[in-house]
Amino acid sequence: MWVQEIWRYPVKSMAGxxxxxxxxxxxxxAGDRVIQVRNNQGRLYTARTRPKLLRHRAVLGPxxxxxxDGLPWQSDAVGxxxxxxxxxxxxxxxxxxxxxFDILPLLVATDGMLKAVGTDSRRFRPNLIIGGVPGLTEREWEGAQLRIGSVLIGMEDLRGRCIMTTYDPDxxxxxxxxxxxxxxxFQGVLGLNSYVIEPGRVAEGDPVEVIRS
Incomplete structure (x- = not known):
């Protein structure tokens, strides 16, 4: 198994x-969901109720x-x-x-799951996609850990999916x-709510090991 894709969403509920x-x-x-959309009372807005947010893309500049959308997040045009x-x-x-974060700081998905579902992976907004995973094997990973070099990730439970999956990302x-x-x-659950046990750097192509308790 290996790290197939890494995703970051600097603005919560926008494309990443x-x-x-x-x-x-x-x-x-680092840099994930560091900016959010809120109202004047501080209430968080997400694409569950404001799906048009998904039509905007946020990245970290050099x-x-x-x-x-290529403009500084504090600019009048972005506002x-x-x-x-x-x-x-x-x-x-x-x-x-x-x-x-909806639940935990990381969402882990697998290529096997995404192939089984057969829709654009961006609908699920994963942080890490693990390649080389047969079928729905991820459903057996609750409570297990992922070792990626110096990084150790705990996988708590399967993620209940919401209305955001229904919007085409393009x-x-x-x-x-x-x-x-x-x-x-799929009983409404796909991907894994995950957390960091040991920090470090990961890269696409890094080997991945599942450690079962």
Whole structure:
């Protein structure tokens, strides 16, 4: 098994970026979900209720600054776009608040699962995709650990999937049948809620070992 893909989402609920290497620490991949969309009372907005956010893409620039659609995240143009996508008063906030993660700091998926589901992997917003995993073997990994070089990741449980999986990552068109099939054929759970035990750097192609308790 190996690290097939690494993904980071600098702005929660916006499209993210694929990386060749990444530093992984207690808060997951460095730079992941460091900015969120909130209202004037501090309430977090996500694509579950504001799906238009998925139509915007966030990356880290060469200087570490977060860019949204190629513009600095604090720019007026980005502010207008965020309000248009999420409603009046919605704005971007840089924060390390715990609610920036839905459950745990990392989501691990596998190529076997993605092949079985047969839809674009971006619908599931994984941080790590592990290659060389037969079929739905990931469903046996709850409570196990992944060793990737110096990095050790704990896999707590399978992730319950939500309405965000129904939106095409390119067109934004919704297809409710995607979630209906996930619920019918996969009991509504795909991928693994995960956390970092030992930090370090990972890269695409790194070998992966499953350590079962």
């Amino acid at each position: 970026e694929r990386l060749q290497t990444a530093e992984i620490g207690p808060a997951g991949i 200087d570490g600054q977060v860019l949204v 207008v776009a965020v309000e248009s996508a999420a409603g009046l008063g919605a704005h971007l906030v840089r924060s390390d608040a715990e609610d920036r 067109s934004g068109v919704q297809d409710l049948n995607v979630l209906r099939r996930i619920q019918r054929d």
